[in-house]
Amino acid sequence: MGYSSEPISEPTYAWRELLQRWSDDWLDPVLHEDERVEPFPAEVRAARWLGRAGADDGKITRLEARLGRRLPPSYREFLQTTDGWLNTTTEIDRLLPAGEVGWTRDLAPGMATWTTDTTLKISHTPDATATYLLNPEVVTAEGEWEAWYVAHWIDVVIRYRSFWDLMNCEYDSFRLAE
Structure with missing residues (x-):
């Protein structure tokens, strides 16, 4: 039996804890069901989890190869979780x-003209009114x-030190809206 000489790295970010609280809060029918255009699917409510299974190392490695860059640690751990x-909000x-993450210039070319074409688009909203982007130019x-955080109704890009800080x-904003 072979063993890796590399130390096992412990997660740095408490994604599961944060996302489980978020799931529980969103799925509380008393607090939020009326805010949704359509309710969460029954299987999501039964599982009490708004996420999916985590991406394995192969999937993350393929994404990084496609992008030509290593992902930032907090976002990488998010995908593993x-x-x-x-819905975040x-x-x-x-x-x-x-498999759907990509450079803004490729996924939303119109958006790239008023942000920067080097950002990574990591969220989707059908009407394109708001999105989350990661900027590899500031590390x-x-x-x-x-x-x-970019939204059509604000004139500035709201910047955060990391994806973990943004989320x-x-x-916190989601909780205040309750």
Whole structure:
């Protein structure tokens, strides 16, 4: 039996805990069912989880090869926890699974003209009113890419140090809306 000489890395970000709280809050019928255009599917409510199974290392490696870059740690761990996610707020329809993530210039060329064509588009909203982007041009010492919240009704890009910071802020905003 062979063993890897590399140390086993523990998750740095508490994604499962955060996302489980978010799922429980969204799925509380007293608090949010009336905010949704259509209710969450029965299987989502039964599982009490708005996500999917996590992406395996092969899927993440293929995404990184397609992009030509290593993903930032917090986003990489997010994908390992859940390969896609339903609604973070009423503005964001879903976070994309690894197979649908891509450069803004390729997925939303019109958006790239007023942001930057080097950002990574990681969310989807049918009417394209709001989105989450990751900016590989601004990177922390830990390898985190700057995360952006962009919406047509605001004149600025709201910037966060990392995807983890963006999602925690979005969760806090979601909770305040209750």
